[in-house]
Amino acid sequence: MNRFKIPSRSELSSSNQATYDKVQGQLGFVPNIYTYMAKHPNALADYLAFIGRKSTLSxxxxxxxxxxxxxxxxxxxxxxxxxxxxxxxxxxxxxxxxxxxxxxxxxxxxxxxxxxxxxxxxxxxxxxxxxxxxxxxxxxxxxxxxxxxxxxxxxxxxxxxxxxxxxxxxxxxxxxx
Structure with a gap:
């Protein structure tokens, strides 16, 4: 059995459920890697802020x-x-x-x-x-x-x-x- 289980939405904290729902609305689905990060209280929100920063790259x-x-x-x-x-x-x-x-x-x-x-x-x-x-x-x-x-x-x-x-x-x- 794989130690690293992808949680269901209901297993996430309420703040991570809100982040999950936002991603769902934007992408139409929530990638497994995002759902896995949402096990952690802050990781998904921190990651999304990191990748959502303004960039000079296209x-x-x-x-x-x-x-x-x-x-x-x-x-x-x-x-x-x-x-x-x-x-x-x-x-x-x-x-x-x-x-x-x-x-x-x-x-x-x-x-x-x-x-x-x-x-x-x-x-x-x-x-x-x-x-x-x-x-x-x-x-x-x-x-x-x-x-x-x-x-x-x-x-x-x-x-x-x-x-x-x-x-x-x-x-x-x-x-x-």
Whole structure:
């Protein structure tokens, strides 16, 4: 038996039930990872505030970051979620797969972003100098760099929870690469 059980709505605190209902209204369903976080008195609300902060990155750029980090960390749950969200934000299936390989040949600026994310994630923050310079040469700012770090941190949180808990994927399963 899996130790990490997804609670039912009725098992949540009243404040987390309200947050659950808000997510349900916004998305039409509540992803398993959110429901699991709602077991904790503050985690879901804190997480939603964290990911809902203003960002200099576009939703498409945030999805690119999420796809790369989730692939590197081997998180099928988040690969699947962000493949679906990436398509909702304008990527094709083929582009989501290419992004997961650490490339974006279809967009040079996005390619510099993805290369930086690969370098930061694989090297635990010790990104290669040339990759950093290419990111800025592509037109990104230091504010965008900071926001990249926030999205990487977001994905590390969800990747680690989903991987460790063996979270049941409640999105269409992302194609293996």
């Amino acid at each position: 939703n498409k750029e945030k999805e690119a970051v999420s796809l790369v980090v989730s692939q590197i960390n081997g998180c099928q749950y988040c690969q699947s979620a962000h493949t679906a969200l990436g398509k909702m934000n304008g990527f094709t299936e083929e582009e989501t797969i290419e992004l997961r390989t650490g490339k974006a040949s279809f967009d040079p600026k996005l390619d510099a972003l993805v290369a930086l994310v690969v370098s930061i994630t694989k090297n635990r923050g010790q990104a290669e100098k040339e990759t950093i310079e290419n990111f800025f040469k592509a037109g990104y700012s230091e504010n965008e760099f900071i926001d990249v770090a926030f999205v990487i941190a977001d994905k590390i949180i969800t990747n680690f929870i989903a991987i460790t808990s063996k979270m049941t994927v409640d999105f269409p399963i992302a194609q293996s690469i």
